[in-house]
Amino acid sequence: MARRSAVGRGRDTAVVDETAPPGRALASSVDPWGLPAGDPAEHRRGGRGRGGGGDGPRGGRWGGSGGRWWVWAGRAVLWALILVILVNGVRAPFERFTAEDDPAATPAGGSGPKPARGAGFPTSAAGAFALQFANVYLNYDQKTAPAREAQLRTFLPDGADPQFGWNGAGKMQVQSVQVAGVDARDASNATVTLLARTADQWLRLAVPVYADRNGSLVVSARPALLPPPTKAKLPQSGVQDRDTALESELQPFLGTFFQEYATGNQAALSRFSSTGATIAGLANTVRFMQVKEVVAPKGSAGERTVTATVVWQLAQGGGGELDQTYRLAMVKKGTTWLVRDIRGTTEPSAS
Incomplete structure (x- = not known):
């Protein structure tokens, strides 16, 4: 079998078998996955020649283990995708079922809670x-x-x-x-x-x-x-444990306070405020007569909420008087009680 040398590249020389089919020789020279130049014996040993190691290219295919991790990664992604699809497939019918029973759930095709009954009516x-x-x-x-x-x-x-x-x-x-x-x-x-x-x-x-x-x-x-509304019956209530000492202490203080409250004198009323906030009075629409009763429950030494029944004489009432009950939040500063808040009472009382 005659041999001839090919173009030399560096120290190695490629050898071409002239008896091989032309197509095969050409493919070996241009296929990037083909056999590298070198000793044919090295190729038969799996490419463990000069510069080689482990698995190498065989017969035009990459047969080594270097690409196996891509296979396992692809399988992991595929199984994760299948798991997501299964979970969503089970959850979606359950959510639709519970939404139908929930009056505050989002309606079909909507983007918020169901509207309240009569919503939109003027x-x-x-x-x-x-x-x-x-x-x-x-x-x-x-x-x-x-x-x-x-x-x-x-x-x-x-x-x-x-x-x-x-x-x-x-x-x-x-x-x-x-x-x-x-x-x-x-x-x-x-x-x-x-x-x-x-x-x-x-x-x-x-x-x-x-x-x-x-x-x-x-x-x-x-x-x-x-039928008109019926009259409700008040529950049995009232302060069971009263602080009589504090009630006696507050009686003269509240008498002075309500005198100024009747006139609406802001300069005088500001001295009774625990916070310095303005206390709006009644601007002489009534005349103060007396503090008829003070009810103080036992509690904190420095803070207490009491009720006071005040007798007013209306300016336009022709001498008529009205008993009215107020709720006062009181705060003690030093030895002096001050008013933090005053409003109408919310405590039931039959008196």
Whole structure:
């Protein structure tokens, strides 16, 4: 077998077998994964020749273990993806099931909690509208029936009974009407409850009101009289453990304080404030008569909340007097008690 030398590169010389098929020789010279130049015996030993070590290229393929970690990394990513899909697939139906039972859950296709019942209904406007209606509806006189009919027309739907259920006889007049509450069923319909006072009784009136998208209002049906609110019975309460010594101590102090409170003298009232904040008085709308009672529960030596019953004579009352009860938060600084806050009492009392 004849041999010839190829172009030399450095100290090594490539050897070409002229009897090999031309295509194979060409492939060996251009394939970057082909066999490197060197001793053919080294190739047969797996490439453990000069500069080689471990696994090397064999027959045009990379057969070493250097790329195995890519395989394991790919498998780990694949299993992680499968695990995420499984978890989400189990969780999603559970979340939809619990959301249907939760009244505050996000509605389907929404981005926030479910709206409250009656959300969007113009509550304040409907209350004022029903109040004006009731002042016409609850006042009638057979001598002025046409005037009542004309006034009602503003509140009633087209085609409604002009007198809205009144038979045109008799006379009725209410002294006052107030809104007691608005029960909105949805964004368009609500029942406005009113309290009305006649000469000798209370009335409770339920007025159905409809609101359209433009904010226009109409009485949608005939009103209904309901029983007036019943009188509640106070629970048995009151201060069981009273600090009588403190009550006696505070009696003259509060007498002086309420004298200035009646006049509204800011310079004088500022001396009674524990914080230096302004205490607004009654600006001579009343005349102080006396502190009738002080009730102080036992507690902290330097801070106490007490109630005081004060007798006022109204400036416009023609000599009439009123007993009124106040709640005072008191703070002791040194030997002097000062007022931190004054307001109406919240404690039940039958006296």
